[in-house]
Amino acid sequence: MTDLRYAGFAREAHGVSPAYETLARSVANDAPLLALIDTLPEAKRQPNLLFGAVRLLGGPVAPWADFRAFVTEHWDAVAREMRARITQTNEAGRCAVLLPLLAALPQPLALLEVGASAGLCLYPDRYSYRYGGAPLGSGVPVLDCDSDLLPAGLPTVVWRAGIDLNPLDVRSPEDLAWLDALIWPEHAHRRDRLRAAAAIVAADPPLLVRGDLVEALPALASTAPADATLVVFHTSVLYLVPPEPRAAFVSLVRSLPGHWISNESPEVLPPPGPIARHRPGTTTCCRWTGGRSPGHVVTVRA
Incomplete structure (x- = not known):
């Protein structure tokens, strides 16, 4: 095997x-x-x-x-x-795919990431973007996205928290070195992006909770500010979760108030609705509303 x-x-x-x-x-x-x-x-x-x-x-x-x-x-x-150790690649570039949905939700947002690693994806409002060459925001890192899902603007985030079995702290040289080691050798641009994003996170660290995604989620979600839109999201995490707890997580997250955004392979989490293909071979996207948690699910295939 x-x-x-x-x-x-x-x-x-x-x-x-x-x-x-x-x-x-x-x-x-x-x-x-x-x-x-x-x-x-x-x-x-x-x-x-x-x-x-x-x-x-x-x-x-x-x-x-x-x-x-x-x-x-x-x-x-x-x-x-x-x-x-566990594989904990924390790719801030994934925020470019999440941003169109985040920007479309009622503001301000309370972001809760499952499988957060060091929490770099909890700062979509702090990064800059280029969608098909069109700029959005200022500063670094600049995240490029080949997509026609253009966001109206940057979201307003008032609360950020994450769950991970082994949360990392970018203020720790050892933790940052592990994130660096997980970037594939030829990807110098991702290494530069990691350093730039880590500097933003280190200046204003999020709340990261050590725990299981099913066991820790309800208590952490309950601490989100009531006057903000709760958004539970995850990117390339559920493939690491066995089918039974994965199903338990899906059932749980659908019971929470707010919105759920999932960036996973369709083989791991089949989309519950039709897929609209935006660029053949690169991005697939669907939106879903249902259950007690009206929300959006986005599935991305690289």
């Missing part, structure tokens, strides 16, 4: 990260290295977790022989990092 996981990751990395495509394919065909990885719990065998741990420890991503030698010689340290 581990070999298939890495082979599948190689296909995902094709055309996006040549370094990771090569590493994943090579790991998939290396029986001794697979045997080492298989000593870890199944949930800790992810390619992103292995590659991020190696980079965090200062190891090489190329050439393959150097990567393999580093992992073999430093396996105890690599395994220790993989056991202790």
Whole structure:
């Protein structure tokens, strides 16, 4: 199974990260290295977790022989990092997809992110954007989005909170280094974006709660200001959640007042309504209203 996981990751990395495509394919065909990885719990065998741990420890991503030698010689340290950490990529660029819906809701907003990592996606009002080249806002980072869902303006956010199994603090050099290590090697623009977004968050940290997405959500949602529109949202999180608790979360979030925005693969969370395709192969979007929580669901496929 581990070999298939890495082979599948190689296909995902094709055309996006040549370094990771090569590493994943090579790991998939290396029986001794697979045997080492298989000593870890199944949930800790992810390619992103292995590659991020190696980079965090200062190891090489190329050439393959150097990567393999580093992992073999430093396996105890690599395994220790993989056991202790989870993949927590915090991509502020996802705010560009969320913004059109956030801007269309009754203002001001109380944002509650599930799977918040370090909370970088809780600051959509602080970033700048370009939608098809049209600018919105000023300052850095500037988030680009190839979409015709143009927001009317920036939202007004008066409360920000998040839930994560292991919340990160961008004021911590160690936590920031882990977020950096999770960015794929060739993506220098994302690394620059991380630093710029982290500076904004560090100056005004959000409320981040350590906990399970089902168990912690009701209590945290109840602390949102009553005079603001509650928006529960998540981006690329539910694929990590097994089907039963995922279904429990969906049922729970639909029972809350306010709005729910989901940025997930349709395979993970099928859209409950028709999909309007805005740009073939890049973005799909749907809106949904129903249950006790009239809201919007947006599903994005990269």
